[in-house]
Amino acid sequence: MKEHMAQFRFYEELNDFLPPDQRKEAVNYSFNGCPAIKDPIEAMGVPHTEVELIIVNGESVGFEYRLRVGDRVAVYPVCESLDVLPLVRLRPEPLRRTAFVLDVHLGKLARILRLLGFDVLYRNDFNDEEIIRISLAEHRIILTRDRPMLFNKIITHAHWLHSTDAEEQAVEVLQRFDLFGRVQMFHRCPVCNGFVQPVEKEHVLDRLEPLTKKYYDLFFKCSDCGKIYWQGTHYDRILQRLERIRRS
Template identity: 50%
Template sequence: MSQTRHRCEFRFYEELNDFLPPALRKRDFPHDFDGTPTVKDRIESLGVPHTEVDLILVDGGSVGFGHRLCGGERVAVYPVFERFDLDGLTRLRPLPLREPRFAADVHLGRLASYLRLLGFDCLYRNDFADDELLALSLSEHRTVLTRDIGLLKRAALRRGAFLHETDPRRQLREVLDRFQLDSRIAPLTRCARCNGPVGPVPRRVAAGLVPDSVARDQHEFSRCRSCGQLYWPGSHLVRLRRRLAAVGVRL
């Protein structure tokens, strides 16, 4: 005997509409299903990863991902709203980490470098497998940054963020806004190459490791404690500051 078909009404808000076909965006629409599936199952079947959802209202009441649909309900799905008071409602995203930590997928190398330059802990390799990113997220409480919707739909993943932007500088702005990180920027305290901590190094020590012209003209040097990469202010830093200033980031 076949299962009875049911129907409910869905509405997605704000950037969650980016995951939907154009015909379903910014409007109520019917959704048919069999049995009594969880609301999480139906949301992801429509293309929206659970990591992007912070609030679900079923007939006006907040519910968790495990809430089962029976038919006849109206389901409203919201992303995170940092400026709204949602006390008393069931928020679905994990609480923010005291010290934000990220892991970027293989397509986000430039973003990872930018985050590191601003002082944020961001792991990156150009050969990360999805399983590695998931394991890092779970074991080290890292937020996975990606444009891979399939990765964000992995059931075990609790901390993830889909990047709507494709330009690395705009992606940086997106991450800073989503996680409210502007006040936590600590420029040039982490190595853009390896993610290690960076600290000052005496000029006399750096002088033998850099070109003569740099040793002569520069007075301040810093060095990565992990890989030994040397840093000093120069024209490259001026250009970088100009590029980031275009998206409202001060370095």
Template identity: 50%
Template sequence: MAAAEIRFHDRLNDFLPPARRGRTLTLAATRRAAIKDLIESLGVPHTEVDVILVDGASVGFEHCLAGGERVEVYPWPSAPRAARHLRPAPPACPRFVLDAHLGRLARYLRLLGFDCHYRPDIGDAELAAIAEQEARVVLTRDRSLLKRKRIRLAHWVRHTDPWRQVEEVCDEFDLAPAFAPFTRCTRCNGRLASVDKASVIDRLEPLTRRYAETFLECEACGHLYWHGSHVSRMQALVERLRRRHLRENEP
């Protein structure tokens, strides 16, 4: 079987065993296999790939190798600008679907105002279907999930700490300009709307009834939110993310 040389650039090396990172690898080539399948056989999901160069020419995922070629594979955003870009451009305010292991990340993103489909019992097939049907961005720690053909736009979350995950996703999709904190229910993803205290007073605990005056109610599940110490903490976290965004985008 003929062979080609392949090299993965920048963060695509995260998907390779340490001994193979930053090296030129040998890739078995066959006219019957698309280059997408060959790349994924080495562990790199197609959703992380933005540009593929074969002997300097930009090709798509359907390209087949004959053998003897030199292949360069780039992630977004470090791919050559003039090449054919394979990764779809994310929308300015993306909607997400998260795997079952990212519950705290989902709550943080909802707090920031982003539409996040999340259920702790969601399966891979259902998640992929939702991503395709609703044009949602997949966030996952499961590398194998990203190899499903139905998934076009996704991000493999590198960090394991939930707050670092939030920072990572905000950086990846430039979310700070679209922040709309306290507009979504962190429990169910429903929209929040202001309600008069009088209309919910019979649902309040005595201390809340006495000290809180401003209330939000989820239009989907009915959960109530009001200003308390937890809101102050969340506001501080949102401001911290905004300051971080400004620092990283200073000229």
């Protein structure tokens, strides 16, 4: 079978998935037959979950487009803050109810996102199959550092985190999904993801240390796990950290 050639160019953070010599360059791709364009994109190392827009010869196409000889392909990353309509959107719709499920390596990020008020499912014993099942069943966006998982064809909404630092990851998530305006600090429990609500001091007196009883009057309680919170000496430090993330 005769081998054909097309040219691909990947933009912005999609280059992180490519070998160094292919980044920010037009790359020739050899192929046989007429493969769906999703296949060469993933063969070159870019998960379909990271792609939002494909332009072939100046026209937007879907993943099902069949690659042809001489095609010039531009591939752009997902940006939930950018509405690409009336161009071809590659997944049904953005998840405007923004909820996440995180892989086992992202415990620190889970805590930060919960402190920022976002709905985050995390357990340190989740396997890939559970994460994907939860994502599809509950319409949650997968956040992961595990590239191979993102090549699973049934995943619709996911993001591979570029940074290994939890604070930088939080900023990356806020930017990627345009969430700065949705921050509601201290509305969720960082331990279990439940909602945190005010509670009368007399209702939790038996759970407080003597000095806490003496110096603090404003308390909050998680509706799920029952953990008690107050604005202790650690509060200002956490608040400064969250404000630093939000200002980014």
